[in-house]
Amino acid sequence: MTILWLTFLGLCLNLSSFTSALFVPQHNCEGYFDYFEEDIGGYFGVFTAPRSGVSSLSWTVSFSAHGYDEDTVSPLMPYPSKALAFEKIHNGERGTVFVRFQDFGNELPKLTYAEVNGEVLCEDNEYKAPSITLTRTLLMSTSAPNSQSTAPSKHLVPPPPPPPKPSTTLNDNPFSRRSAPRIESDFDQCGEEGFGPLQIGGELVTRGQYPWLAALYDDRSFEKYTCVTSVISKRTVITAAHCIHGKSPSQLWVYLGRHDRNENPESGALLVSVNRVLTPSEFEGDIVPDKDVGLLVLDEPIVYTKYIKPLCLWSKDLRVSPDEGETGMVAGWGYDQTGEKTRFPMTVNVRLVPLIRCLKEMKRAEDFLTSRTICAGNSQAHGPCFGDSGSALVVLRNNRYYVRGIVSISPRQGFTCDLSGYVIYCDVAKHIDWVRQNMVV
CATH class of the missing domain: 2.40.10.120 (Thrombin, subunit H)
Known part of the structure; x- marks a missing residue:
């Protein structure tokens, strides 16, 4: 090459006491996706694969967010850490991944699409303009799982109740707090x-x-x-x-x-x-x-x-x-x-x-x-x-x-x-x- 100019977080909590100004969007992925709140005030969403006994998972998810900030939704990452997520897959359990949300104003990004291994889990409409669609993908692959069970897996966190349909105001916050493990990536x-x-x-x-x-x-x-x-x-x-x-x-x-x-x-x-x-x-x-x-x-x-x-x-x-x-x-x-x-x-x-x-x-x-x-x-x-x-x-x-x-x-x-x-x-x-x-x- 020729010469040149040289140039986490603490305990996580199930989405509950959002500030009264925060709106939680409805989604069509009950059983596969949930919103959560961290005790430091951050928010994230967890995806769970539809079945166990699968050693390779190719995820594609999309969110709609107000404005034009590309960083509102983080990359898709193994949940709650890479080691634990891959251990679950290897043991024949359902894989889990997550995204973090930031700079989203008073309305969390809305899940509009989720797909695993070519199987569409859910689809929904996007927010009205001005908005941006943020797509995230992740491939997780490990050796063949020890168990091929198709029974429902144990959740890393107790499964929260299905999220309520959004109200027409920004003051409806009917969530109860639940503990969740620390997330790493x-x-x-x-x-x-x-x-x-x-x-x-x-x-x-x-x-x-x-x-x-x-x-x-x-x-x-x-x-x-x-x-x-x-x-x-x-x-x-x-x-x-x-x-x-x-x-x-x-x-x-x-x-x-x-x-x-x-x-x-x-x-x-x-x-x-x-x-x-x-x-x-x-x-x-x-x-x-x-x-x-x-x-x-x-x-x-x-x-x-x-x-x-x-x-x-x-x-x-x-x-x-x-x-x-x-x-x-x-x-x-x-x-x-x-x-x-x-x-x-x-x-x-x-x-x-x-x-x-x-x-x-x-x-x-x-x-x-x-x-x-x-x-x-x-x-x-x-x-x-x-x-x-x-x-x-x-x-x-x-x-x-x-x-x-x-x-x-x-x-x-x-x-x-x-x-x-x-x-x-x-x-x-x-x-x-x-x-x-x-x-x-």
Whole structure:
């Protein structure tokens, strides 16, 4: 990569003594969904799967909220913690997940859609304008459950009475308080940047600055570094399909928390083996950027540290401007401007441009540009180069980094890259359903 600008909570309580100004919407998911209140004043909603004995659960839920705040509904997360939720599934009980609500004014977001494994549990109308629809998804997968019982499961909290139909005033609060366990999530800290250099115009990434960064090797010898990968869960990293297509899991190793490529082994880093190699079915080995995304499922769950943390996944409710124009960041161990391999990762800021501009300015790339690709460049001709394939193009939203694209191809200039034009990325936003369906959390 060439030189750049360097850039819980206490006990939870069943929804009860809401303030007199808070309205609780009616929903059509009795038995599968309930609103709850925490004793610190927050509110959340819990979903319960319709049946037990299922080892893989793919959730899709939608809420309607007043206004236009994308953060009113949190990501969908295992309830009350990942460990307990997965233990329940493994034991043959019904899986449970939850969302948190914030900045919703005097009316909680309204559940309008819930689906598990393709089975629609409920549907309802949205709020009248101004409102926004917020869709959240989550895939939970574990080994086959110990029990295949289809009997009703034990609830993590005593099942509250069905919520009353909303009144025409904001003063009807007929809920009784019930205790519930503390909620935790592995993804509370996703996309958080560590410490960076203080000088302007620095070249290198500091240790732990981007804790999702990981290096991909073709064997354990540390001689065959190939690509960049990024942590997206405790079992999954994301990279480019062309980095892993056709390779067996036994060939590949992921070096998590990697920083100094000359230090082997590296303190604070972790070399892990691969269990599964996943690429889209339409990817056939040719480097075609619009399907150049892949996943590696690791053999064992990793433990997050200050050097190893996940990147936030894109979600459908994160809006993309048709004119693009957003500033993104890419980091990796690619070649520098002299064509030399880098010892430490470097980062560069790039600006995303609309497809029509990319087509106009890079006519020779028209065979590689589709609606599922992104172009991004840098006015100083800085950007990712050979060795940076698979690196995540990330954008900052609400003080967290989200993966928007994956480094795929760049124009060449002899033995290095021609960065006077644009680098072409696979648009992860257009593949997010495939990613969520195939990743293991």
